[in-house]
């Protein structure tokens with residue numbers, strides 16, 4: 001029943017009433033208690049806690065726990081969760097052979113999605129939402145192994161041997177170790193870099209019903225297992241209008257640099273509807289004022305580059321581009337602001353990640369959100385399979401014409 005006491009399901013059944021809302025501009029697909037977002041005011045809260053507080057005070061693993069289980073963990077809860085992550089960080093030795101089959105030029109998002117889906121073949125039985133102990137292991141497996149798979153995909157692409165995870169390292173440091181250590185050479189993770197990775201992962205950890213999370217929910221609504229649902233989410237994230245934008249932003253800034261740094265030219269190009277060019281990292285379906293994540297990332301970019309003593313001309317170009325766009329009535333009228341992807345790539349670059357790994361980093365960060373939404377949906381016994389309707393626009397009934405009579 002809606003708020004006026006009308007039984008909508010019954011009305012639909014009787015009248016065939018269907019609402020058309022392409023791209024879900026105004027349609028809520030679910031109720032959810034995970035993330036609050038106010039696009040007009042630029043507010044983002046995970047389980048009620050402002051993103052600014054989590055960015056300043058939390059670590060990624062703690063924030064992941066908060067999103068997935070609904071509360072900040074007590075110390076014993078956090079220890080148990082961290083221990084599970086440590087225990088499940090290795091991938092099955094046979095899975096290492098999968099990497100041999102991919103070309104070294106394979107995009108790591110394709111590799112990541114394939115490998116996450118493949119986890120279903122190794123752990124097919126442990127996705128029962130009513131078995132908390134097994135589900136906790138499945139969740140920990142996914143969060144921990146995604147990081148190992150991501151690092152191995154990178155090592156494969158550059159032809160270096162895989163570096164095994166180290167149990168004494170925390171989540172972000174262990175990831176950096178698997179990415180950048182080489183055999184027989186000591187590798188120590190700089191604590192500032194570790195903090196930056198934690199921060200970036202926290203900022204990406206959930207964003208309610210975005211394209212990839214809605215994909216995870218839709219796939220999961222058919223009762224597909226967690227690994228399969230998340231593999232689909234990874235692929236949705238890969239698109240350049242979603243998480244793939246962070247790679248596109250750097251490629252756009254490099255193109256502007258090669259073109260002499262003329263930002264105004266690119267602002268004009270983005271306004272031209274025939275150009276097929278958009279300012280990547282600009283605009284958002286929900287934020288119509290500013291993206292609170294972008295604000296934090298921009299400050300972090302300045303700090304990290306200063307700490308590492310890096311002067312990246314792309315950061316200057318990004319700032320000039322932002323300034324030029326925000327002065328332009330086209331962007332002002334449409335409320336287009338830098339989003340989370342605009343400055344994140346500048347930091348990833350400074351930390352040594354190649355451009356094609358940027359969206360993979362987004363995926364590692366977003367994983368707790370995907371898991372939290374899959375779990376919330378599965379725990380709700382009233383969840384039905386997602387099945388949107390359509391407005392048919394094809395021909396009405398026609399007769400079949402044998403091939404020799406067709407013109």
Ligand code: ACO
Nearest residue numbers: 240241242243245270278279280281282283284285334339
């Ligand atoms: N550059 C130029 N014009 C833009 C841009 C942009 N980046 N973004 C939107 N517009 C224009 C559109 O052309 C449209 O103009 P119109 O009203 O004259 O037709 C208007 O602004 C509204 O844009 P829509 O595409 O209708 O907005 P929508 O909510 O569907 O799309 C999106 C949001 C996909 C983020 C869009 O702003 C975009 O393509 N941005 C660039 C890609 C990007 O940065 N994606 C990452 C988003 S954040 C994330 O997913 C993690």
